[in-house]
Amino acid sequence: MSLRNQFGGVWRFFVGTAPRRFASVSVLLAIVSAIAPTKDFFSQWRHYQEEYSHFIRTRPDAGRLQRRFESGIHQIWIPEQRVVDRCTTCHVALQEASLSDVRKEPFRPHPAMPHSLTEFGCVVCHHGQGAATTVQEAHYSTKAWEQPILPARYLESSCGQCHMDALEGTPQLNLGRRLLARYGCAHCHAITQPDGTLVAPVDEPPSLEHVAEKTTREWIFAWTKNPQAYAASATMPNYRFSDQEASDIASFLVAQSTSSDNSAKELPKSVASLPGSDTVQEGTSLYGTLFCASCHAIQNAAGNLVGGEMAPELTRAGNKVNPDWLRRWLRAPQGYDPKTRMPRYRLDEKQIALLSSFLLSKKDDDLLANVHLPASDAQSIARGKKLVSDYGCVACHRINGVNPPESFAPDLSRIGSKPLFQVGFLRGMPETLPDYIAGKIHDPRAFGPALKMPNFSLTDGQIEALTTALLAQTDRAVTMPPELVRSSPHPKYHPGGGAGRLMEDLRCQSCHAINGNGGDMAPDLTFEGSAVNRAWLLDFMKNPNTLRPALIRRMPKFNLSDAEIKGLSDYMLSAYQASGFDSQALDLSTLNSDAATRGKQLFYSKYACQSCHIADYKKDKGYVGPALAGVGDRLTSVWMYRWLKNPNALLPGTPMPNFSLSDNEARDLTAFLATLKEHKKGGLK
């Protein structure tokens, strides 16, 4: 039979008559209907589970693992939070600690974490589509689900949705939040935190209301063009102004400047009036003994920045400041800027003259060498005013005649949940939200014409930290019910009365924290009244010495009068008490010499305290904790006892470990420490 006949025969066999057609179509339908249930059998998650059950047979604890393994779809279901996370269907071994050496996904167990899997599910931290059981839909951005898995390097942002405190396990997030506050982002962008408050900036951009007294138009021009050329550590961003624009701004700022309170006062004498002294040497050592470096930094000859970051960098201060202004400032900072954090040092005329000559010698001749500005005219000033308004300078600086803008920059409270249809990406960049945020911070004006956000010259690590902090600002974070927000809010604290006014004048809270308010550069004074002896306190305020010899920063000597010292000390001793602290708790008669001998044994042998603390400067080299060489003068015995028993109760977060000392051991140690007294007043031995 020919092929055509054969084919015809087969064809007729299957579809020749109506009943045969019926049979053929029915069989075909049955086959097609069977495909879908069969496909179920070969689903992706089943494949992974089978692979897992084969894999665990090779493990030493195979029996236990097999007993704990159930096949089928697993899910973490928390209906109150609308969580349906099926990640554990493929990632079956998340809670199997014995598989911690396994590197192959999806069989790796979850690394140690502060929350359990069933507390919040997976998606709240890792994002992605929890309800999905296929790799593509669960991990990647698809038509049905825009948000992909969060890259691991930004993972800490999820902690920030609930936690507002600086946690130990989230260094990246903490750094990012610090940068957000320090680089002034919060001046232009409103960022609402989970507890409803706005992020408060911690940088203090100076007021420009009297700027013409302080500096010149040329300096303002150079600064506006490139702040980091004047001070490498300046947090002011670069607005990429043209020469014309910078000149106009400088003209306007000088024109709007009014007189400050200081300008009317008598001018302190300059160094020229001082008879024959080695002013440079004396000025340098005065700068050192006053410990200005606690707050200000200066680049040394090797190019390293030495000093603190709380106050402006002074490397080229001589280029910037008007000498008259400087001397008036040193005498009374609040006369120029009532809100400045710099304390009033009560310097005498000679000190002012020496210090100002030292600072004025800090200059870089190249900085302003080529700056020649045209004369300032009305059009230039008008253009400058427009520029100052348009670019939002007043969001940070106070300027006469220009009102602070409201909502100058987009609200970033929910930037972590920004839908991608609202985002314009650059050509060639990966189209994810973290990449957008990082790219925007890196080069803001690339994302469109006529954008105003300036360039912040941050390192990649800083940008990654900032992106982490911003990704924490999700819809969930902002709408979190208050009982789920983890923060320890500190109400604002300002000391009152005459002592309080003195503490304001001295700006104690710039460095010291009291009742949760203030800086973290110096010891927390919240319970200082319970801790220290009165005699020591009076002596210290007169001549501050150091408790930590390894540090550069020191408490400055404020040249306070005896009356002022007494007033402050009395206030601190009575007001800054620890609650429930009973100064009679310890029977001081038990602190005898036998106890001291036992205590010395404990100190050096049993607990090796000398690894962190210095009890004897000649022998010990422990620089972690404060030096204890004079602790018997400084701390009260009751405080020492209570501290040794439970340090964290008196100073939460302290690095001092809790040794679980018995009462007797604590008492003996206290007795020993009470014998450590320095007989010289003030200063190191």
Place this chain on the structure above:
Amino acid sequence: MERSVDMPHATHIRNPLQAIAWWQHDFRRMFSARVRDAQLGFRNTWYLGALTLGTFTIQVSTGLLLMLYYHPSIPQGYADMKDLEFVVSSGVMLRSLHRWSAHAMVFLVFMHMAKVFYRRAYQPPRELNWVVGVSLLLATLLLSYTGYLLPWDQLSYWGTTVGASIISSMPFVGARLRFYLLGGHTVNANALLRFYVLHTMIFPLVVIMLIAVHLWRLHKDGGMYEPDEQGKPILPDHIPAEDDLFRGVENEKTLSYRELLFREIIGIEALAVVLFSMALIWKAPLDELANPLHTPNPAKAPWYFTGLQELLHYFPPFIAGIILPVLIVSGLFIIPFVPFFDDVSTADLCRWARDKSGRTITIAIVMLVLSALLIRIHAWDALLPLWIVVTLLCLAGRTADQQKGFRNWVRSRSLSFWIMTLFLMEAVILTSVGTFFRGPSWTWVWPWRG
């Protein structure tokens, strides 16, 4: 010849066999006792009615299964879609089958209507059946529209919102009608519940009842439609007595209804194979969860309404959304009741204009006026079918009466043929344009360029 069974009265059924016989009898009453060979063939009806019924059966069964998993609430409905996709055994298949069968049902019901029209199977006494059929068409569209919202994704939400806005453009009652439809002022939880009830209860019951009436009327009207030699329908009261009917046609096979039923079932099964395969290959799409704050651009209606959306581009909502659809639907309903259009053929039309040049001028004027109207509103795509039909009419007009050939065939077409053909061509073109050639902000895009 089939021997008639001695049928007991219903109250005298005494054993199961008699019961089965009674059901068979009843079942047969739906179908004519005899069918002729000419009526059996595929080319007669393409089995479209049966295929439509087949898709409806698939919809009911998949729909019932889907109802086991679906909660009509926000956002649980969308979460249930996810469950169907990822957890339920064969869930993807179930949902995809339901979706593609829905599209197939709409397509088939339009085809069935067109086929019935072109066969002239609406002639008396089948007018009521035609009206029931058009009602079924509307019910099918409404079933589709209400079901579209249930997944509660972006596509569903915005498609429904656009549809509801069209309704609100009706004068006087539009806003209120929209409120009744949605159970509120926006598409929200109330609308979802309302659409769910309409989709799973009310419209299916309506459709089932209408199908029952449709099939019963079919039987009463003499079964499968078949014109006699003169092209006139064989009416029930003109059906000759059985013996007369088959006297001259002993050679022709007479078959029982089973033969027709068999063929239709084969057709339905073949359709099922096709739909099942489609459901296996192409997963039903699911967008992101509905976001009332983000309108996708473009927000397109389901494909059977994109033609209407395209019209909306040219006419204001009242014209394109209310007037034109009302005109179209009314036109469909009254087809059996205006035999004038059936009786006027193209040749008759041509004779009305006395000479060739007169004919040409008349046609030219009509065409120019209509074209000008369309061009004025920039409806380029709607011009094409108009010109094709007019070209064919011109072709008909320029030939003398001949006996055979394509031109003669064109001359013998009735006016109703041209109107329906024009309407169908416009519908196809506008729907295609709306589905494939329209992009963001309804601008023209070439689909291959994206």
